[in-house]
Amino acid sequence: MNATELRNKSTQELKEELESLLKAQFNLRMQKATQQLTNTSQLSSVRRAIARVRTVLNEKQAENTGN
DSSP: OHHHHHHHOOOHHHHHOOHHHHHHHHHHHHHHHHHHSSSTTTHHHHHHHHHHHHHHHHHHHHHTOOO
């Protein structure tokens, strides 16, 4: 999901997306720790997606405060 798609979502939808990404990141970390993860590039892509969602959330928060 790219940033333009995220900007069209509401704050509540973004928070739900962030929560699901954090759960996915946790599951991937557990798979890596138990050596069940074969595609380790998933970790970095999920981490980037989390950063993308957090950036859009911060932008929306800044718009609401007027800064």
